[in-house]
Amino acid sequence: MTINRDFRTCPDTGFKIHLPADKLIKWNAVSGVVFLMIGGLFGIAVALTRWPAVHLLPADWFYLALTAHGLDVLLVWLIFFEVAILYFASSVLLGSRLASPKAAWAGYWLMLIGAVMTNIAVLRGDSSVMFTSYVPMKAAPDFYLGIILFAVGALLACFVFFGTLVIAKQEKTYEGSVPLVTFGATVAAVIAVFTIAAGAIILVPTLLWSVGYISHIDTLMYKVVWWGMGHSSQQINVAAHIAVWYALAAILFGAKPLSEKVSRTAFLLYILFLQLASAHHLLVEPGLSSEYKIFNTSYAIYLAVLASMIHGLTVPGSVEAAQRKKGFNKGLFEWLRKAPWGNPAFSGFALSVVMFGFLGGISGVMMGTEQLNIIIHNTIYVPGHFHATVVTGTTLAFMALAYWLVPTLWQKELVLPGLAKWQPYLFGIGMGLVSVFMMGAGTLGVPRRHWDINFADAVMGYDFPGAAHLMMGLNGMAALMGALGGAIFILNMVGTILWGKPKTKAAEEEAPAPAPEPVVATYGNAGTMAVPGTFTLAMVFLVSFVLYYFVNWKYLAGVWPLS
Amino acid sequence: MEETQANSGGADEPIPFMQQLMDNPFLLLFIGVTMPTVFYILWGIMEITAIPIAN
Numbered sequence: 001m002t003i004n005r006d007f008r009t010c011p012d013t014g015f016k017i018h019l020p021a022d023k024l025i026k027w028n029a030v031s032g033v034v035f036l037m038i039g040g041l042f043g044i045a046v047a048l049t050r051w052p053a054v055h056l057l058p059a060d061w062f063y064l065a066l067t068a069h070g071l072d073v074l075l076v077w078l079i080f081f082e083v084a085i086l087y088f089a090s091s092v093l094l095g096s097r098l099a100s101p102k103a104a105w106a107g108y109w110l111m112l113i114g115a116v117m118t119n120i121a122v123l124r125g126d127s128s129v130m131f132t133s134y135v136p137m138k139a140a141p142d143f144y145l146g147i148i149l150f151a152v153g154a155l156l157a158c159f160v161f162f163g164t165l166v167i168a169k170q171e172k173t174y175e176g177s178v179p180l181v182t183f184g185a186t187v188a189a190v191i192a193v194f195t196i197a198a199g200a201i202i203l204v205p206t207l208l209w210s211v212g213y214i215s216h217i218d219t220l221m222y223k224v225v226w227w228g229m230g231h232s233s234q235q236i237n238v239a240a241h242i243a244v245w246y247a248l249a250a251i252l253f254g255a256k257p258l259s260e261k262v263s264r265t266a267f268l269l270y271i272l273f274l275q276l277a278s279a280h281h282l283l284v285e286p287g288l289s290s291e292y293k294i295f296n297t298s299y300a301i302y303l304a305v306l307a308s309m310i311h312g313l314t315v316p317g318s319v320e321a322a323q324r325k326k327g328f329n330k331g332l333f334e335w336l337r338k339a340p341w342g343n344p345a346f347s348g349f350a351l352s353v354v355m356f357g358f359l360g361g362i363s364g365v366m367m368g369t370e371q372l373n374i375i376i377h378n379t380i381y382v383p384g385h386f387h388a389t390v391v392t393g394t395t396l397a398f399m400a401l402a403y404w405l406v407p408t409l410w411q412k413e414l415v416l417p418g419l420a421k422w423q424p425y426l427f428g429i430g431m432g433l434v435s436v437f438m439m440g441a442g443t444l445g446v447p448r449r450h451w452d453i454n455f456a457d458a459v460m461g462y463d464f465p466g467a468a469h470l471m472m473g474l475n476g477m478a479a480l481m482g483a484l485g486g487a488i489f490i491l492n493m494v495g496t497i498l499w500g501k502p503k504t505k506a507a508e509e510e511a512p513a514p515a516p517e518p519v520v521a522t523y524g525n526a527g528t529m530a531v532p533g534t535f536t537l538a539m540v541f542l543v544s545f546v547l548y549y550f551v552n553w554k555y556l557a558g559v560w561p562l563s
Numbered sequence: 564m565e566e567t568q569a570n571s572g573g574a575d576e577p578i579p580f581m582q583q584l585m586d587n588p589f590l591l592l593f594i595g596v597t598m599p600t601v602f603y604i605l606w607g608i609m610e611i612t613a614i615p616i617a618n
Contacts, residue, residue: 261581
């Protein structure tokens with residue numbers, strides 16, 4: 001068997017890129033963006049239906065669109081892009097050949113065939129079981145088979161990633177420990193393996209049940225194991241987008257982490273405890289004990305929350321340290337004011353850090369508290385929370401990376417650079433508002449996955465307060481704003497790949513000369529802990545966190561008046 | 564002094580335990596699969612199977 005050892009050198013970064021890895025990164029990233037577009041269109045239809053004054057779709061189409069939206073954006077877009085990140089973080093950052101490109105291509109095609117198969121099953125109209133596909137709701141067999149094929153493909157990609165780490169070590173393409181970004185990607189791959197294993201344990205029998213070989217699947221057993229996949233798949237996103245934050249800080253600012261050891265230990269806490277949060281979805285199940293719920297939903301006594309707060313401190317801290325080294329030392333925030341806010345790779349990254357922490361992080365910890373969870377369980381607060389984590393956190397971080405990755409890999413200029421400057425703000429703020437309005441409506445009791453909160457023709461109706469209707473209307477408007485941002489991103493990416501002007505020599509000369517060894521591919525600390533601006537922002541975060549947490553206890557106390 | 568490599572100490576210095584752990588992706592994989600399997604899935608299944616069946 002011949003091994004492809006062909007590399008090219010990136011003129012912008014100096015990276016040695018293995019040609020098969022180059023192609024696989026491109027195909028996986030583009031496939032992800034296509035599914036983001038498809039899932040985004042379904043998302044607009046869902047948001048416009050939940051806007052009471054518009055109420056776009058009939059009930060059957062609403063549940064079809066909701067199923068397709070959840071599947072395409074929560075699973076397909078993110079996993080395709082994450083596979084691209086895994087190959088980038090292993091083969092490119094370590095300067096190594098990719099292990100078994102053939103297996104990587106087999107994984108890619110399995111993922112693509114699986115995703116298309118499941119989408120067809122949903123669009124046919126006989127599998128509107130939503131992303132969770134809770135039994136005893138039964139979808140067509142090809143719905144489950146498609147997800148299984150997709151998962152097997154993703155598992156192959158994880159094995160290729162681990163194989164590439166082995167090859168890089170054996171062929172000594174790096175010395176010492178792998179770079180922090182590669183370590184973060186390793187954590188994402190570890191979580192992915194558990195996620196896929198949990199998916200296989202539950203989806204294979206569910207497939208057999210849908211074709212009639214198994215007579216019964218216990219609903220609670222299904223929920224427990226399914227959420228081992230469903231929630232853990234979102235934890236892959238967390239680990240991957242934090243690796244992307246560190247990568248962008250290094251690429252844009254030459255920033256090194258404040259402490260490699262602390263950041264790596266925080267990632268280790270993710271490996272140990274992050275996936276336990278799957279139990280969030282089981283907090284009102286009477287068949288499970290409080291001990292089980294509290295241990296798991298607190299990510300083992302909040303140790304994984306601690307890890308997220310460490311990353312939330314060290315990522316902006318590393319940027320501050322790098323900026324101060326360049327002379328932006330005036331006051332607490334000159335380093336932040338003088339940051340490149342017009343560069344979409346930076347603005348997307350900055351908004352992602354802030355909104356993931358403030359909106360997604362704080363609401364997630366509140367929801368994971370057994371007593372507080374009852375206030376918002378199964379309300380639209382829950383999608384409000386995960387639109388903050390997955391959309392303003394992960395998707396925005398991936399978009400920010402794409403603004404650097406696509407022009408660098410394809411060696412083309414962005415087709416709409418002016419619009420690109422505005423895109424992260426439109427998308428990030430739009431989707432941030434979606435999260436806020438959904439969480440507001442959820443606090444007022446508006447249910448999730450509900451076609452009509454007016455309860456037209458219902459035997460037992462319910463009048464939600466006017467504020468709830470207002471929130472749902474504002475949610476629809478904010479979703480349109482976010483969708484406009486999403487459309488600009490997709491136009492920019494697809495347009496750049498298809499019609500972008502090749503980077504000229506003049507443009508290359510204007511760009512700063514690549515460092516001999518890019519910081520993102522090295523091990524090393526910033527060498528300082530003097531980041532007063534970041535510590536001030538961290539204090540603002542902690543005060544907000546504490547206040548919001550206690551406001552919700554106060555709110556819980558008002559649910560059942562005890563006078 | 565700025566640290567440039569994880570194992571930047573002298574060649575004779577033993578590699579710390581935590582670094583050995585974090586430099587081994589397969590050990591991380593083992594831990595990352597075992598922990599949630601035991602604490603989330605197995606514990607959950609044990610509790611479900613302990614629920615008495617209605618007569």
